[in-house]
Amino acid sequence: MKHQFTVFVILAGAAALSAAMTPTTVAAQSAPRPQMTFEQLDANKDGRISVSEARKDKIVAARFAAADADQDGYLDRKEFASIGR
Ligand SMILES: [Ca+2]
Numbered sequence: 001m002k003h004q005f006t007v008f009v010i011l012a013g014a015a016a017l018s019a020a021m022t023p024t025t026v027a028a029q030s031a032p033r034p035q036m037t038f039e040q041l042d043a044n045k046d047g048r049i050s051v052s053e054a055r056k057d058k059i060v061a062a063r064f065a066a067a068d069a070d071q072d073g074y075l076d077r078k079e080f081a082s083i084g085r
């Protein structure tokens with residue numbers, strides 16, 4: 001009886017963990033990636049992507065605010081690389 005209860009707890013825990021993990025995993029796998037490269041978007045070659053430069057790639061434009069980690073209004077290479085991950 002004690003053994004059965006232990007098995008139940010393990011199964012319930014695994015199911016709860018699976019349910020908790022799945023949305024994150026799916027979101028990570030289906031996250032849209034930029035369609036253009038950093039070089040293609042950086043029209044003025046200043047090494048960063050402005051809001052207007054980001055408009056050329058709708059995925060980058062949509063994720064711009066979330067990707068701009070230091071909120072300086074530009075995406076540097078590291079911030080750009082975070083899109084789609
Ligand atoms: Ca630029």
Ligand SMILES: [Ca+2]
Nearest residue numbers: 068070072074
């Ligand atoms: Ca930034």
